[in-house]
Amino acid sequence: MSDNVRRVVSVIVYNESSTLSRITDLFSARGYNIESLTVAPIPESKYSRLTIVTSGSSRVIEQIIKQLHKLIPVLKVYEHADLVEKEMALVKFPMGENISDIDAICGAYNGKIVNVGTDVIFVMVADEPKRVSNFLNAIKKYHPKEIVRSGAVALER
Amino acid sequence: MQISGAQMVIEALAQEGVTTVFGYPGGAIMNVYDEIYKQENFEHILTRHEQAAIHAAEGYSKVTGKVGVAMVTSGPGFTNAVTGLADAYMDSIPMVVISGQVPMSLIGTDAFQEIDAVGISRSCTKHNYLVTDASDLARVLKEAFHIAATGRPGPVHVDIPKDVTAQIAEFDYSKPVELETYKPVTKGNARQIKKAIEAIAAAKRPLLYLGGGIINANAAYEVRELAKVMGIPAVETFMARGTMGHENPLLISMLGMHGSYAANMAMSETDLVIALAARFDDRVTGKLSEFAKNAGVIHVDIDPASISKLVNADYPIVGDVKNVVEAMLELAPKKIDSARYEPWLETIGHFDSLHPLQYHEDSERIKPQWVIERIGELLGDNANISTDVGQHQMWTAQFYPFSRPRQFISSGGLGTMGFGFPAAIGVKSGAPDKVSINVTGDGSILMNIQELMTAVEYKLPVINIILNNNFLGMVRQWQTLFYDKRHSSTDLSVQPDFVKVAEGFGGIGYSVSTKEEFDAALKDAVEKNVVAMIDVKVHRMENVLPMVPAGGSLFNMMLEYKDK
Incomplete structure (x- = not known):
């Protein structure tokens, strides 16, 4: 299995003040690593887009994606394969x-x-x-x- | 309609059909309490500590299935409530907890009784809000109730600054909830369900592994039907006690660290685990790599993150367990021949007769397990049973004859000592026709003993049964077994006179050392219908067995402990 490889995850979130801390809290609470994180509003929408570079096994990434998805203000989460x-x-x-x-x-x-x-x-x-x-x-x-x-x-x- | 933020809170609770609120006032929430004083929609029960308010609301929610509501003030009021929030979060209890906050102009200034409440509750709630404008309150409160009760249930925290509760704004509660980002999947995928049924039909030793989500989803009777139609045996997690009913021939028992030999062996020997709304907790699975090693796994859960988190699911089904079980019930009679599993049932019967759940009587002192069995014999279905955390909790889960869902109320995930008494108060207020028992220990009961006052004031006659062994028994047990009997800080020889404590608060106390005294005390307490403490002196060194040592394999159970 491809273990602990670099992954890029995009998260589309509802644009409100607490959202970023919800996401970073999730990473620290569950012991996931953040290599880099960028965030900016998506033009002409009420959403922002986060790009998170992290690392982990496919199982960890699956959990990260599911846990991110569980956050109420999160609209979409995807891991990029071809980007x-x-x-x-x-x-x-x-x-x-x-x-x-x-x-x-x-x-x-x-x-x-x-x-x-x-x-x-x-x-x-x-x-x-x-x-x-x-x-x-x-x-x-x-x-x-x-x-x-x-x-x-x-x-x- | 133009009303104040405080009035909006009252109005929203009325619209949600809330009839009972547990809470404790303070500076920042006074505007809301002023409106509580003026209204007649719901009863407010003043607990004597904020933690107890949350636990009482949890107990109320667990026994009624409704969203529990609690209210606290800012700062220490809120921080006292955090344990309750975390407890509700771990056990997926739908709750709305409203806290006061310092006025907006003071936020961030280290004001008196200011704490970053949403910052603290973020990691122990399903969702939270800091309301900065009264015109958001209708939407926020409506969303809070919606989020708490749907999907995988959980607590939602709403923090409202004092000036927002004073602010006048437009209130319209009729707008439907619009949460584009929150849409839980409730209907299971039909193709996956069909595949799961085919896997069951092909299995030789399938096993239903029932979790607490069944009770949350009000699906216990559908699950009983499914087990019966398929002729497949079931194990219950701690959280699922009462799902099958103790007389059900297909119920093996509880599994896990203190599960029965038969339940743990069945899980070790099965070739197909049918997990219904269970989450493969470490107290259930033991060593993961050895857990149901040769089995396929069907996993039904409303929370996609629970599926394949710890044990890989071969047949993942995301959905409300009630819907999925109903869909399975449509297919099962045609596809599944229950006769096929009869040899498997025989094997399990053999496991059970080899090492049944049991204890050995002692001529000198009452055995704690006997007390649990006896409560069951005397009250059975007529009681709701709350517990605290420790040995007494495990004995209750092992030996009480639970006959229905929502009968057993206990802190499973967080393991919160002090949960039982306030929870039993909430249980009594939610289900007044049943006797509300709190089985507790001499350690746990002291963690929320002040609630005697609440129970007495509101005439909520909880009967506390203390299995008193003068020890923090579960920790003592681990010290005996794994720390070479170094009983560090677990000896509770010095303790209050619980009879006098009960009487001091206006309740009634019984000190019990024999079986006859116990029977008499319990009967008297039930008959008198007042708040009671029955202090039962039990065998000091009794251990909870069987036991799978932490991190061990389910099939490696300690069945007996012989003191050398």
Whole structure:
């Protein structure tokens, strides 16, 4: 059996203030792991969409999905098998680094320089989570001052 | 109609047909209590502790099948209620619990008696609400009752800030509940049901494994019929006691940690488990990998998350157990030949005669099991039996002759000491024509002893029968068996004079050391019809047997304990 593999779960929830804590409480109460979680309203609806990256055996995932479904404000839950998945990262570099090198690497990961200040430059990339990790590895030698990852979002193919 | 939030609460409860509310007032809920004072729709029973209010509402709900309603104030009023909420959640009891909250302007300021009530209740309720506008109250309360009673039942908590109960707004309770995200499946899949029936027809040693959900769904009599039509034996979980009726020849007994030898062996030998609204609790299954090892599993449950959670179901059927059993009853007579299972019934009969549920009399002291049997002989169907938690609870489940569903009221999932007495008060108010017995222990009874006052005040003549062994008996039993007799903090030799305690509250007390005294005390208490405590001095070191040690296999039962 495929044990403890990475899973991406989308949850469509009724948009109210307590919903997010209901979901995160469920994960902590039942001992499930959250690797990343993103949430934003679905345009022109009263619902929000959460994308949760977690891990577990197929049995654990089945329980996670069923338990999520039991929450009253949850409309739909699906685990993605065949999906398009993207994540964004923002990185701040000191001005002294080699800007053209950094720009070239960004280009390879679907990114670019987005802001230039007096002391720092900002770059962004948007790619598959694994490739974002690769990018962050590749830019290590340019001494990034700060890194923020957005967490994954996904849609079924 | 334009009314205050507090009036809306009263109005909503009236529309829901609520006739009894258990509660305890306080600052943040005073507006509602002011309206309670003015109304005549329902009786309010003032318990003497908020925890007891919730347990009383649970007992009331369990015996009547209606949604139990309780009301408490903010802060400590609410936190005292949490154990009750958790208890109702674990045992799937439909409840609506309303708490007061500090005014909206003070929320988040660490105000007097402020606590994040919905934050706390989130993990021990089916759903909860913080109402921030009185114009939401009609919808919220209507949803609360709907959610509590439908699907897998459970407690719903509604937290209402004080200024919201004072706010005037429009109230219209006629709008139907619209919950796009909550639609429990109640009708079982016809194809799955057909497949399940075929599996039963092909099995040689099928076994009905009956859970408490049957009682919640009012499906006990349909289940009896199904067992009879198919000629298939049944084991009951603790929560399902009373489903089959003790005289039913197809009922083996309770299974699990303190189940009978025959019930646990039947579960170990079956080739097809037919689980009806049971959830494969660890106290039932013992070691999972050895549980019904060679059996297929049909699992009927209203809660999809219960299916294949612990034991994989070969035939999962999501639905209301009553609907599913009715659908099975249509197919069963044509497809299933009950004669096929006769050798299996014989095998089970053999198990039962090999090691029947029994105890050994003692010439000096009353055996606790005898007390349970004796209550059964004297009161039988005429009593509803609540219990606290511990040895007395297991002996009651083992030895009381339950004849109907909703006769046995006990804290199964959470195992809450202090549950029994307030629950028995709720039971008496919900079913006044039956004797309400609380079988308790000398440990448990002290956890809500103050409810003597409630029972006396409202003339709810609960008879508490204390199986007094001067021990926290169940923990003592585990210490004897698994901790080399180091009886750490379980000796209750120092205890009150329970007769005087009862009398001090205006009840009646009996101290009992012989069988004759017990008979006389119980008869007198029933006849006098007042709140009573019968303090029965029982054998101190009696153990609950058989026992499957925690994590052990069901078929490895400890049948006797011989002190070395």
